[in-house]
Amino acid sequence: MALWKFFTKKSKKDDKNECVENKEQNKHEVEDNKEDLIENTKEEKTKDIIENNNVKINEEIGINDEIVEEKTKIIAESNNIELSKESWFARLKKGLSKTRDSFTYNVRKILNFGEIDADTLEELEELFIQSDIGTNITFDLIEKIEKQSILGKLKNSDEVISFLKKEFIKTLEIETREKKSTKPSVTLVVGVNGVGKTTTIGKLAHHLKKGGSKVMMIAGDTFRAAAIEQLEIWAKRTDSVIVKHNEGADSASVVFDGINSGISKNMDFILIDTAGRLHNKVNLMKELEKIKNVIKKANDNIEIETLLVIDSTSGQNGLIQARSFKQVVDIDGIILTKLDGTAKGGIIFPIVSELKVPVVFIGVGEGVDDLRFFDSEDFISALFD
Amino acid sequence: MFENLTEKLGDIFDKLKGKGKLTEKDLDITLREVKLVLLGADVNFKVVKDFIKNVKEKSLGSEILKSLSPGHQVIKIVNEELVDILGGENEKIIFNSNRVTKIMLVGLQGSGKTTTCAKIAYNYKAQNKKILLVAADIYRPAAIKQLKVLGDSIGVEVFSMGDKEEPWKILKAAEEYAVPKGIDLIILDTAGRLHIDENLMEELSLIKQNNIVDETLLVVDAMTGQDAVNVADKFNEKIGLSGLILTKLDGDARGGAALSIKKVTGKPIKYIGVGEKINQLESFYPDRMASRILGMGDVLTLIEKAQSAFNEEEAKELEKKFRKAEFTFEDFYKQLQQIKKMGSISDIMNMIPGMGKLKKMQDVQVDEKELVYVEAIINSMTKEERIRPNVIDGSRKKRIASGAGRNVQEVNRLLKQFEDMKKMMKNMGKMQKMMGKMPGFPF
Ligand SMILES: Nc1nc2c(ncn2[C@@H]2O[C@H](COP(=O)(O)OP(=O)(O)OP(=O)(O)O)[C@@H](O)[C@H]2O)c(=O)[nH]1
Numbered sequence: 001m002a003l004w005k006f007f008t009k010k011s012k013k014d015d016k017n018e019c020v021e022n023k024e025q026n027k028h029e030v031e032d033n034k035e036d037l038i039e040n041t042k043e044e045k046t047k048d049i050i051e052n053n054n055v056k057i058n059e060e061i062g063i064n065d066e067i068v069e070e071k072t073k074i075i076a077e078s079n080n081i082e083l084s085k086e087s088w089f090a091r092l093k094k095g096l097s098k099t100r101d102s103f104t105y106n107v108r109k110i111l112n113f114g115e116i117d118a119d120t121l122e123e124l125e126e127l128f129i130q131s132d133i134g135t136n137i138t139f140d141l142i143e144k145i146e147k148q149s150i151l152g153k154l155k156n157s158d159e160v161i162s163f164l165k166k167e168f169i170k171t172l173e174i175e176t177r178e179k180k181s182t183k184p185s186v187t188l189v190v191g192v193n194g195v196g197k198t199t200t201i202g203k204l205a206h207h208l209k210k211g212g213s214k215v216m217m218i219a220g221d222t223f224r225a226a227a228i229e230q231l232e233i234w235a236k237r238t239d240s241v242i243v244k245h246n247e248g249a250d251s252a253s254v255v256f257d258g259i260n261s262g263i264s265k266n267m268d269f270i271l272i273d274t275a276g277r278l279h280n281k282v283n284l285m286k287e288l289e290k291i292k293n294v295i296k297k298a299n300d301n302i303e304i305e306t307l308l309v310i311d312s313t314s315g316q317n318g319l320i321q322a323r324s325f326k327q328v329v330d331i332d333g334i335i336l337t338k339l340d341g342t343a344k345g346g347i348i349f350p351i352v353s354e355l356k357v358p359v360v361f362i363g364v365g366e367g368v369d370d371l372r373f374f375d376s377e378d379f380i381s382a383l384f385d
Numbered sequence: 386m387f388e389n390l391t392e393k394l395g396d397i398f399d400k401l402k403g404k405g406k407l408t409e410k411d412l413d414i415t416l417r418e419v420k421l422v423l424l425g426a427d428v429n430f431k432v433v434k435d436f437i438k439n440v441k442e443k444s445l446g447s448e449i450l451k452s453l454s455p456g457h458q459v460i461k462i463v464n465e466e467l468v469d470i471l472g473g474e475n476e477k478i479i480f481n482s483n484r485v486t487k488i489m490l491v492g493l494q495g496s497g498k499t500t501t502c503a504k505i506a507y508n509y510k511a512q513n514k515k516i517l518l519v520a521a522d523i524y525r526p527a528a529i530k531q532l533k534v535l536g537d538s539i540g541v542e543v544f545s546m547g548d549k550e551e552p553w554k555i556l557k558a559a560e561e562y563a564v565p566k567g568i569d570l571i572i573l574d575t576a577g578r579l580h581i582d583e584n585l586m587e588e589l590s591l592i593k594q595n596n597i598v599d600e601t602l603l604v605v606d607a608m609t610g611q612d613a614v615n616v617a618d619k620f621n622e623k624i625g626l627s628g629l630i631l632t633k634l635d636g637d638a639r640g641g642a643a644l645s646i647k648k649v650t651g652k653p654i655k656y657i658g659v660g661e662k663i664n665q666l667e668s669f670y671p672d673r674m675a676s677r678i679l680g681m682g683d684v685l686t687l688i689e690k691a692q693s694a695f696n697e698e699e700a701k702e703l704e705k706k707f708r709k710a711e712f713t714f715e716d717f718y719k720q721l722q723q724i725k726k727m728g729s730i731s732d733i734m735n736m737i738p739g740m741g742k743l744k745k746m747q748d749v750q751v752d753e754k755e756l757v758y759v760e761a762i763i764n765s766m767t768k769e770e771r772i773r774p775n776v777i778d779g780s781r782k783k784r785i786a787s788g789a790g791r792n793v794q795e796v797n798r799l800l801k802q803f804e805d806m807k808k809m810m811k812n813m814g815k816m817q818k819m820m821g822k823m824p825g826f827p828f
């Protein structure tokens with residue numbers, strides 16, 4: 001099962017659980033209003049989870065520093081680890097509208113007089129380009145808008161806005177491959193230098209731990225100075241197990257050891273950090289291939305999930321990155337980081353559209369809580385509202 | 386996408402071929418393509434807009450539309466403009482002779498500040514400067530450790546006060562520590578931060594308010610997209626920059642961000658990072674960057690080669706000859722020599738926009754040998770024969786053929802082709818029509 005399937009956004013239909021949730025939420029807000037909560041769709045497990053959650057809360061405020069090892073009989077699959085929607089949405093919106101105006105505002109401004117002519121089309125073009133969507137999708141959209149407006153189907157800014165929203169959602173919503181569920185669930189995090197791989201692993205671990213799972217990190221970046229120490233700090237922060245070798249050691253061999261250790265320690269999740277690498281470096285890309293092979297060698301039954309981290313400030317090179325990584329190690333999902341800045345992360349549109357790989361998480365800051373489940377509708381709303 | 390401007394422009398030039406003169410509309414089409422290339426390279430759209438407007442004005446204002454190869458001239462202006470924006474004073478760090486020189490590196494998270502600090506240290510250590518690296522990234526886990534590891538690896542001391550002290554105080558203390566030791570250069574590594582993070586930007590201001598900082602360098606990832614201008618603008622506005630460093634240029638990003646940040650801040654790009662290793666820091670060359678952004682080093686090389694091999698005066702002279710059908714084998718021979726100066730025919734074909742594509746097609750094969758034979762035949766002619774080919778009778782043909790190592794039929798063919806060419810030229814009112822595609826190519 002895909003790692004991100006363990007995370008859900010709040011479901012409005014789930015009324016029964018909503019009560020429990022709300023109660024739980026109040027408690028959270030009193031004790032630590034930043035804390036996310038755990039939601040369980042299976043009723044009989046709810047009590048268990050809440051109990052677990054209480055322990056975690058206590059632990060965090062320093063009353064009980066014992067790890068809830070015995071609680072791990074709640075297998076990972078039963079947890080729906082909620083990434084609180086409210087706060088991500090607000091934060092994302094805040095980020096996206098900080099120094100520049102939203103799409104909606106801009107489209108309205110451009111189509112002030114309700115007329116779609118060559119000038120307004122050019123301004124719309126600039127609006128799309130500005131968000132790093134790229135020239136291909138931009139021209140495609142412009143052409144569509146032009147055609148529709150000639151046909152009289154797009155007459156004003158409202159119609160253009162809803163048309164755009166629909167088009168964007170269509171691009172982002174794709175069928176995802178279903179992977180079989182294995183224990184441990186192994187996630188390989190890859191990407192170019194400095195995009196936020198290590199930090200994202202820290203954030204993921206934090207949420208998985210809160211769901212009561214056993215989490216292990218493998219320090220696969222044996223190259224960059226102090227990369228291992230960096231991950232160690234995240235392991236400590238999130239109370240995860242870490243497997244590491246020395247700097248300069250073979251990355252594949254630490255991964256091999258880690259996987260074996262993770263299996264014997266009965267881990268639910270293993271998160272593998274890798275060194276940042278530019279996608280045009282053949283040898284470094286081969287190393288990733290080797291890492292994947294070595295996981296299979298450790299245990300042939302393990303399904304590996306490979307997540308590519310893309311920095312939202314990235315321009316058109318992001319697409320080339322994604323293409324290359326997909327070709328070499330196959331990518332199951334994308335994590336879009338640094339959305340708390342002013343970049344809009346439009347590069348995911350050409351990526352998703354071409355490679356048919358879903359965006360699964362977004363990063364909105366440097367703290368443990370700054371990870372959000374990706375929801376295309378919310379993402380687009382945040383772009384527009 | 387538009388990975389190859391050469392191909393793209395090749396298509397346009399093909400369309401313009403035989404026109405000789407560019408109209409304003411042709412110019413717009415060409416510039417539209419240039420615009421797409423720049424956007425594809427991540428140059429900010431506002432910067433692109435201004436840029437195109439500028440190039441258009443320059444093109445219209447000059448004589449280029451009437452020149453022999455207007456298409457190439459436009460691209461040349463584009464390139465010159467790019468180099469112009471990217472360039473400017475490119476002095477390295479200026480050392481203060483009276484006291485220790487202090488520089489600090491700032492930028493977004495993950496742009497490569499820490500590594501670059503160590504690279505600069507390594508660079509100046511090799512020039513016998515005494516360096517102190519100072520760790521002021523008090524936020525990112527293991528950032529201080531990272532700088533220490535790097536410092537150790539190059540034998541440069543790293544000053545740190547842990548992660549509890551404020552960065553401006555760290556720099557003050559570092560200076561106090563450095564002065565008695567005779568340190569020449571202090572390099573301050575700061576935490577990555579968002580340009581919109583008020584508190585953290587204030588933290589940087591405080592460093593400068595409480596210390597004399599000689600250089601404040603913004604480190605920018607070459608892969609950055611449209612947002613680069615916002616970032617550079619804010620950093621410059623809030624703390625004042627003295628220069629820029631572009632990192633990760635060993636990747637395949639076209640690096641349009643370089644143009645954006647340079648344009649917005651007006652600050653020189655002092656270094657580029659071209660690898661993860663400590664010695665992979667290089668000087669910045671505006672012309673290389675311009676070619677990279679355009680993705681078209683080849684075309685520019687071709688234009689330069691064509692220009693050095695064939696000056697415009699000569700071209701005009703030839704044009705006159707063509708018009709009056711005074712073109713002789715002598716002139717033709719000169720042309721051949723000029724082509725040779727520019728490299729092999731296939732090299733040249735590869736460099737001509739659009740030709741690379743054409744050459745792949747089976748039926749458009751350039752026969753290098755054929756030209757060698759033609760040259761040999763002309764070589765074997767006397768001066769008189771070259772200027773007045775109608776004196777060439779049967780026995781002369783035999784002599785020419787044996788001198789060139791070819792047969793008489795081939796000599797006949799060449800003479801006939803040459804006559805046809807002259808007839809064609811005579812009929813054509815304006816020679817520009819033929820000259821339009823390439824400078825100095827009358828065929
Ligand atoms: N503002 C912001 N910063 C982030 C986010 N994610 C990561 N960062 C920061 O980006 C910087 C680089 O993050 P890392 O996690 O070290 O990136 P990495 O991909 O592991 O880097 P390398 O291993 O060096 O290639 C750090 O300063 C992080 O704190 C995010 O979502 N928002």
Ligand SMILES: [Mg+2]
Nearest residue numbers: 197198221227
């Ligand atoms: Mg890392």
